[in-house]
Amino acid sequence: MDLNIAGRKAIVCASSKGLGKACALALAKEGVDVWISARTSGPLQAAVEEINAAGGGKATAITADVTSDDGRAALFEACPAPDILINNAGGPAPGDFRNWDQKDWFDAINNNMYSAIDMIKRSLDGMIERRFGRIVNITSVAVKVPVTVLGLSNGARAGLTGFVSGIAREPAQHNVTINNLLPGYIATDRMWSVLEAGAKQSDTNLEVFQKNLFGKIGAQRPGEPDEFGATCAFLCSQQAAYITAQNILMDGGLYPGTF
Numbered sequence: 001m002d003l004n005i006a007g008r009k010a011i012v013c014a015s016s017k018g019l020g021k022a023c024a025l026a027l028a029k030e031g032v033d034v035w036i037s038a039r040t041s042g043p044l045q046a047a048v049e050e051i052n053a054a055g056g057g058k059a060t061a062i063t064a065d066v067t068s069d070d071g072r073a074a075l076f077e078a079c080p081a082p083d084i085l086i087n088n089a090g091g092p093a094p095g096d097f098r099n100w101d102q103k104d105w106f107d108a109i110n111n112n113m114y115s116a117i118d119m120i121k122r123s124l125d126g127m128i129e130r131r132f133g134r135i136v137n138i139t140s141v142a143v144k145v146p147v148t149v150l151g152l153s154n155g156a157r158a159g160l161t162g163f164v165s166g167i168a169r170e171p172a173q174h175n176v177t178i179n180n181l182l183p184g185y186i187a188t189d190r191m192w193s194v195l196e197a198g199a200k201q202s203d204t205n206l207e208v209f210q211k212n213l214f215g216k217i218g219a220q221r222p223g224e225p226d227e228f229g230a231t232c233a234f235l236c237s238q239q240a241a242y243i244t245a246q247n248i249l250m251d252g253g254l255y256p257g258t259f
């Protein structure tokens, strides 16, 4: 299926590895030029080479911390008029809310809520003027199924979700959409480190811990990053112009509810 976005420009935040890279790769395969970013330049250069070797759109690396004003400014200096914006950043550390102070909360809110809001603010009006825009925020299944030890993530991402719901409808008349994509367990470095920490914490053998966890997923396995990237690319397609203000789960059936 041709997604009709060849020649478009995309900023993909936090994308030298994992979900961000998978989204960048899927967009580039559709002929989209992608500006990818991370704080560490080695893996970022490797990702640029991988994306460019796959053919399609051209990848450009911007070494930048997306949670800082300077980092976000650098992304827009490199790509001033993006047609597509994928918001992403690292997730906060797990813990007990009794141990978190104001700084922990402000950092989490900055990383997983404000940074995405500021990226949207910098790009939305230009997209509206150009009559094309696709914004996808990578959030988490934790928005719908909160995980106790991930309280910083549950809180900050729920805040972003509420904000997005308030602004994502009006731009659709200008062919600009904003949606959230909610990963469950997708096999990235972060997922494996979260699983290792969980097994250690519960004093369980890693294999047994994984088997129990994946057994709760309808698909009985973790998702593949390229499955996640493909869904992201579809949300950025011309054909997806009528999908906005949605929270789309990519969890293989982990979420047990009807809605």
Ligand code: NAP
Binding pocket: 013, 014, 015, 016, 017, 018, 019, 020, 037, 038, 039, 040, 041, 043, 064, 065, 066, 067, 088, 089, 090, 091, 092, 138, 139, 140, 141, 142, 183, 184, 185, 186, 187, 188, 189, 190, 191
């Ligand atoms: P990952 O494999 O660890 O990759 C994270 C990527 O983001 C790396 O390229 C990293 O590069 C970059 N990054 C992190 N912080 C950044 C920052 N401040 N500025 C710029 N780049 C930054 O993680 P992932 O699994 O793809 O997860 C991505 C997001 O989805 C996280 O917020 C995570 O909590 C959330 N999530 C993931 C899953 C899952 O199953 N994978 C499930 C639910 C939620 P540098 O470190 O070099 O900057």
